Amino acid sequence: MKIERVELQEILMPLKSPFVTSFGTQEKKVITIVRLHSEGKVGIAESVALAFPFYNEETNGTIWNIMEEFLIPILLENEISHPDDVSSLFSHIRRNNMAKAVLESAVWDLYSRTNNQSLSTALGGSFKEIDVGVSIGIESSIEQLLTVVGQFLNEGYKKIKVKIKPGWDVEPIKAIREKYGYDVPLMADANSAYTLQDIDLLKELDRYKLIMIEQPLAHDDIIDHAKLQAQISTSICLDESIHSLEDARKAIELGSCKIINIKVGRVGGLTAAKQIHDYCASKNIPVWCGGMLEAGVGRAHNIAIASLHNFSIPGDTSASNRYWNEDIVLPEVTTIRPGVIEVPKGDGIGFELNEQVIRKYLTKEVSFGAKSQLGEEEVV
Numbered sequence: 243m244k245i246e247r248v249e250l251q252e253i254l255m256p257l258k259s260p261f262v263t264s265f266g267t268q269e270k271k272v273i274t275i276v277r278l279h280s281e282g283k284v285g286i287a288e289s290v291a292l293a294f295p296f297y298n299e300e301t302n303g304t305i306w307n308i309m310e311e312f313l314i315p316i317l318l319e320n321e322i323s324h325p326d327d328v329s330s331l332f333s334h335i336r337r338n339n340m341a342k343a344v345l346e347s348a349v350w351d352l353y354s355r356t357n358n359q360s361l362s363t364a365l366g367g368s369f370k371e372i373d374v375g376v377s378i379g380i381e382s383s384i385e386q387l388l389t390v391v392g393q394f395l396n397e398g399y400k401k402i403k404v405k406i407k408p409g410w411d412v413e414p415i416k417a418i419r420e421k422y423g424y425d426v427p428l429m430a431d432a433n434s435a436y437t438l439q440d441i442d443l444l445k446e447l448d449r450y451k452l453i454m455i456e457q458p459l460a461h462d463d464i465i466d467h468a469k470l471q472a473q474i475s476t477s478i479c480l481d482e483s484i485h486s487l488e489d490a491r492k493a494i495e496l497g498s499c500k501i502i503n504i505k506v507g508r509v510g511g512l513t514a515a516k517q518i519h520d521y522c523a524s525k526n527i528p529v530w531c532g533g534m535l536e537a538g539v540g541r542a543h544n545i546a547i548a549s550l551h552n553f554s555i556p557g558d559t560s561a562s563n564r565y566w567n568e569d570i571v572l573p574e575v576t577t578i579r580p581g582v583i584e585v586p587k588g589d590g591i592g593f594e595l596n597e598q599v600i601r602k603y604l605t606k607e608v609s610f611g612a613k614s615q616l617g618e619e620e621v622v
């Protein structure tokens with residue numbers, strides 16, 4: 243494949259309601275939509291970086307800069323025979339995984355559309371439908387949290403993940419168990435809000451039979467997580483600490499976690515996500531697909547990767563209406579039964595862009611061609 247043109251569009255969309263984590267509050271999302279053109283086909287993907295470098299070091303600004311200055315010229319200058327080539331072509335550029343992932347994921351979509359197959363098939367997925375869970379931010383009160391949990395349980399979500407932070411941890415978990423019982427598949431995500439000094443509190447959480455606790459300790463740690471895992475019975479799941487297959491190997495060898503959350507953006511693309519999936523499968527480490535408050539294009543890529551067999555725990559791959567009043571894809575992402583999303587059978591991600599919605603929220607548009615790598619920026 244020869245990529246002839248790369249288009250970037252930035253949109254700003256309001257979330258239905260603010261999403262609060264231990265690192266900050268999000269009320270709207272800036273999303274960069276990538277379109278790659280080759281021989282009449284268009285491959286698409288959306289960025290997952292946030293507005294601030296509080297989850298990882300990337301932002302909407304850094305990904306745009308790295309794409310424009312370094313990654314897009316590489317895509318335009320090289321013949322790509324398989325999407326796996328892209329991570330090799332990008333490998334000398336350190337980190338910037340979310341910038342790499344959005345372009346690489348668009349190449350995967352383009353490749354599968356060119357071959358008239360679904361992205362799930364191209365990736366080697368086997369599930370025809372996937373179980374999905376939901377991630378719930380830090381709420382204003384325990385009553386409010388219990389109401390929200392009740393609503394999502396009614397909608398049939400198969401895993402309830404709640405965000406925790408110091409001062410909002412044992413109490414909300416205990417309240418959920420008391421009201422909804424121990425059959426609810428419940429987990430907590432701390433987004434690195436604790437240290438080993440909080441060991442007593444983390445041990446207390448053991449009582450509530452959580453299916454896992456996600457990233458309790460530092461974003462760049464695997465040593466202390468191993469020490470913690472040795473002292474608690476709840477499985478630790480790593481999110482922020484895992485950027486690559488090598489990170490996953492080291493964490494598993496050290497015993498830092500028993501489960502891994504795979505996010506395509508955090509690990510630099512679908513090829514890396516698949517490699518981590520395969521490695522975890524060989525080590526009997528279950529994985530699940532995390533989310534970054536994606537709109538429909540990102541959701542579609544997540545659904546495709548979550549169709550691989552070792553994605554055995556429901557992911558944060560909720561339907562479009564979890565975060566959005568209107569989505570950027572047609573059709574919107576919906577459940578076919580409560581808590582179940584069908585893996586699309588159509589070519590590529592199996593969804594098309596909703597141009598009307600994109601135009602409504604468009605803030606910036608740039609196109610890069612093979613001849614001139616400078617591009618022309620148009621601020622709308």
Ligand SMILES: O=C(O)CCC(=O)c1ccccc1C(=O)O
Pocket residue numbers: 297376377431433481532533534535536558559560
């Ligand atoms: O529903 C989703 O997209 C997942 C939401 C979520 O938990 C999250 C959202 C933004 C940044 C980090 C995280 C996380 O998984 O830690």
Ligand SMILES: [Mg+2]
Pocket residue numbers: 431433456457481482503532
């Ligand atoms: Mg997380």
